[in-house]
Amino acid sequence: MSSEIAGDTLRDELSRPAGQQKAPHGKKRKGVTERDRPLWLLAPGGILITVIILIPLVLAVYMSVIDLDQYTLRKWLATPFIGIENFVEAITKTDLLRSIWISVSFAVISTVVTVPLGVAAAVVTQNPYRGRAVVRAVFLIPYVLPSFVVATVWRTMLQPDGIVNGVLHNVxxxxxxxxNGPLSYWTLVFVEIWAAWPFVYLLALAGLQSVDHEVHEAAAIDGALWWRKLREVIFPYLKGPVSLAFLLGTLNHINNFTLPFVLFGAPAPADVNVLPILVYVTSFQSFRFGLSAAMAVVSLILIAIPLFIYLRAVKLDVSDDGGKK
Amino acid sequence: MEITRRNFIAGVGGVGALSLALAACGGSPKSSGSGTGKVDGTGKTLTVLVSTKPQYPDEQKAWFAQTAADFKTLTGAGIQWETYPTANDEMTRIQTSVVSGTGPDVYGLGTTFTPTAYSTGAFVKLGDAEWNQVGGKDKFVPATLGISGPDANNQIGIPFVSRPFVMAYNTELLKAAGIEKPATTWDEFADHGKKMTKAGQYGLAIAYKDNFDPWKFIWGMSIQGGNPIIDGKKVRIDDPTVLAAYEAYFGWMTKDKSVDPAAVGWGNAQALAAFAAGKAGYFPMTSPLSIPTLDKSAVKGKYKYALLPMVPPGQTARPSGGVAAASILSGDNLVVADYSPNKDLAFAFIKMITDTAAQANYYKIFGEIPTNVEAAKALQSDPLVAPALDAASKSVATPFSGAWGDVQLALTNVAVQTIPDLSSGSVSEASLAGRLKDAQSKAQAALDRAK
Incomplete structure (x- = not known):
């Protein structure tokens, strides 16, 4: 089938390390799908990526090497070039590294907890039963609520004289x-988990839906009990969607600005001074746009390294069948 | 909206790129009038950016419509109103306009943001001609001009409304505690707080979690002790006056127990609510804008305003060099964008809304204290508002420096990071000194960058 040829060729291209000679079997004539491909059809996507990602990225890098602040903002194209000074200042004189640590640890903890929660919820609502539609709808409530609303409600409940302390006080x-204080970190983790687990649930549910009916039958005929069936038959189907959920979830947690901003305000307590808040305060309260751009670039690099390793490990970029193998 | 790195960069940088394109298409701006006499704005539209008034949405809409109609009659030009809901949105709008060189013609700015706006160089400096266009400097209460610019020859802000801070007090609770008149020193204030505290009632309503209140207390007490915080090229947060101010401010809760422990989570609105419920004797750091709330509350007819104490903590009289500051100079200034092609129209608009009748009308609708001398004088007969007018005339401007935003941030941050200690019941001098040292170095670094 032509799609298989295309798939194999693409895999060959991607799996070959840069700079290496093509393996002998790769010297065969280009397949029919590789000749005269209408690459111009990629133009709309390419333009969008350029406008939305590449230009801002280039601007961010440019801003990070100039002395852009409130005094130079008006003539930003003529702002003095200061090389790596912003980077040195970001790393040595600001809370950047601590904020990165807070953000990454908070994001990883949130993801590690939300993934099993989401998968369990998906499994629970997989088989039809009376009231399943209601349960599924209820599960989605945290996801459909805007972050601002979630944070406002939790902030109100968690006030020193709020309902949570009232109930705990009674017992x-x-x-x-x-x-504020050390507990605030766990408040952030908890509220993030509360708001984010349905995302994993949705992706896991989509994965479960893709399990063929015959697979369930075959497992039943082979006499597999529920746990074995779940572990050895169903979970492999979820590897792709759950890996994706792990990745997107972690990035969403790291980039979440609204939740900590509304929960704790700015300036944030030291224990929850996450990266987006630090960049925000540096940009919009201290007006150090160059410095904050340097912070953004540093964090982008620091986060990109494990991200790249993770992507390679789960092969999300090369798998052509959603990790069904 | 989640403001991520990318959004921020797209916002600031992307707009900059866009501005090049706009500048290319925009053509050269033209002035709309001669600068004297009646301005003809027929067929033109003036864009005005002001803050929303969440308490008075319908009234603001009506005021917009009426003012636009009056302006049309006066000049023939229309007005396009734009609003911002929070100080953060205000900053974002200004930054994007500064970068792009396009946007509103007239901005309504909070007074403490005026130094930052000035440092961008994007707003018209007011010479004699401009002041004449708005009706002359003399028509404004002199104190309200204190934060229009770094000095009398370099001003950008035209005072629109004054929002001086005063202290609300519950007349019945003071009387019950045997207090004859409101405190005039901070020590007396603390003492009264203790006297009025009993079961179910606290002497003081303090918004420790507010994003603005803490620095206003600290700056006020410090300047009363002779420390303006920014002193030439030096930041003086590590000064004993600042430490004493924080100790007094936190001591109301930790030592005196005169504040509800829940106040560690209060913003100004919650402190106002506690006072409005009749559960607190003093509510410092408020303004006559709280009248509508208080008049609908349990303390209706039982509250008055007074000047905030003007003698620093630990003293019975202001030391030499201490300033009699009743309040920070607070309110709104109007500024005209340098890129505006409608400057004459903009000044005609500002003249219109700062004239006596318009200011009196604005007070009637929104309760905002006029900056116009005549309109302010007319209010002196109202005993409820008189202390606020007194506070307006005794307001002192925060230092006019582009670094003020960072100083303010550093002072607020000290309060934010101290809240866990405050909640646990004791703030040690060592931890406070450590935070002040950190605040000092950050604020000094910002001042060193100031141009």
């Missing part, structure tokens, strides 16, 4: 402050 527990 003899005095938890202290939720929105």
């Amino acid at each position: 003899g527990i005095d938890p202290g402050l939720w929105l």
Whole structure:
């Protein structure tokens, strides 16, 4: 089939390390799908990527090497070039590294908790039963609520004299402050998990839907009990969607600005001074646009390294069948 | 909206790229009038950016319509109103306009943001001609001009409304505690707070979690002690006056127990609500804008305003060099964008809304204190508002420096990071000193960059 040829060729191209000679079997004539491909059809996507990603990225890198602040903003094209000074300042004189650590740890913890929650919820709602539609709808509530609303409601409930402390006080527990101090980090993790797990649930549900009916039958005929069937038959189907959920979830957590901003305000308490808040305060309260762009570039690089390793490990970029193998 | 790195970059940088294209298509701006006499704006539209008034949405809409109609009659030009809901949106709008060189002709700015706006160089500096166009400097209450620019010859802000900070007090609670008149020193204030605190009632309503209140207290007490915080080329956050100010401010809760422990999570609105419920004797750091709320509350007819204390903590009289600052100079300034092709129209508009009748009308609708001398004088007969007018005339401008935003941020951050200690019941001098040191170095770095 031509699609198989295309798939194989594409895989060959991608799996060959840059700069290496093509393997002998790759010298065969180009397949029919490689000749005269209408690449111009990629133009709309290419233009969008250029406008939305590449130009801002180039601007960010440019801003990170100039002394752009409130005094130079008006004539930003004539702003003095200062090389790596912003980077040195970002790393040595600001809370950048601490903020990166807070952001990454918070994001990873949130993801590690939301993934099993989401998968479990998907499994629970996979088989039809009375009231399943209602359960599925309820599961989606945290996901459809805007982040601003979620944060506002939780902020109100977690006030020192709020409902949460009121209830805990009645059972003899005095938890202290939720929105400042060491507990605030766990507040952020908890609220993020509350708001984000349905995303994993949705992706896992989509994965489960793709399991052929015959597979269930075959497993039943082979006498597999539920746990074995789940572990050895169903979970392999979920590898692709859940890997994707892990990746997108972690990035979403790292980039989430609204939740910490509304929950804790700016300037944020030190324990929840996450990266987006730090960049925001540096940009829009201190007006150090060059410095904040340098922070953004540093964090982009630091986050891109594990991301790249992870992408290679799960082969999300090269798998042509959604990880069904 | 989630403001991520990319959004931010697209916002600031992308607009910049766009501005090149716009500049290429825009052509050269032309002035709309001669600068004297009646301005003819027929067929033109003036764009005005002001803050929204969430308390008075319908009234603001009606005021927009009426003002636009009056302006049409006066000049023949229309007005396109634009609004911003928060200070953050205000900053974002200004930054994008500054970068792109396009946007509103007239901006309504919070007074403390005026130094930052000035430092961008994107707004018209007011010479004699411009002041004449708006009706002359003399028509404004002199104190309100204190934050229009770094000095009298370099001003960009035309005062529109004054929002001086005063202290609300519950007349019944003061009387019950045997207090004859409101405190005039901060020590007396703390003492009164203790006297009025009893079961279910606290002497003071303080918004410790507010994003603005803390620095206003600290700056006020410091300048009363002779420390303006920015002193020439030096930031003085590591000064003993600042430490004393923070100790007094936190001490109301930790030592005196005169503040509801829940106040560690309060913004100004929650503190106002506690006062409005009759559960607090003093509510400092408010303005006559709280009248509508208080008049609908349990304390209706039982509250008055007074000047905030003007003697620093630990003192019985202001030390030499101390400034009698009743409030920060607060309110709104109007500025005209340098890129505006409608400058004459803009000044005609500002003249119109700062004239006596318009200012009196604005006060009637929104409760905002006029900056116009005549309109302010007319209010002096109202005993409820008189202390606010007094505070307006005794307001002192925060230092006019592009670094002020960072100083403000550093002072607020000290309060934010101290809240866990405050909640646990004790703020040690060592931890406070450490935070002040950090604030000092950050603020000093910002001042060193100031141009």
